[in-house]
Amino acid sequence: MFFCKHCGREAEEADIFCRKCGTKLAKTKATPDEYTVILNELTGLVEDVTKNIRSELISQVSEIEEGIKKNGWTKQRFYAEVEEIRSRLNDFVHD
Ligand SMILES: [Zn+2]
Numbered sequence: 001m002f003f004c005k006h007c008g009r010e011a012e013e014a015d016i017f018c019r020k021c022g023t024k025l026a027k028t029k030a031t032p033d034e035y036t037v038i039l040n041e042l043t044g045l046v047e048d049v050t051k052n053i054r055s056e057l058i059s060q061v062s063e064i065e066e067g068i069k070k071n072g073w074t075k076q077r078f079y080a081e082v083e084e085i086r087s088r089l090n091d092f093v094h095d
């Protein structure tokens with residue numbers, strides 16, 4: 001395995017460009033230091049978490065839309081759901 005010299009991301013043997021930063025990859029094997037390995041792992045996990053949270057929130061918004069447009073939700077239910085998702089979103093946005 002080898003790593004992008006620019007951002008440190010692990011690359012596949014077949015990759016020509018880094019999947020993260022787009023830098024052209026040099027085909028020399030380099031061993032990153034232990035901190036870089038761990039930091040890369042954390043970065044990868046954060047990216048996965050971000051993707052998962054995003055898709056979860058998107059489907060929550062769709063549920064609210066379906067609820068009010070098709071499933072006969074009451075106004076109270078609609079606003080309760082909106083408030084819940086809005087506060088989750090605000091936690092991410094303001095900080
Ligand atoms: Zn890179």
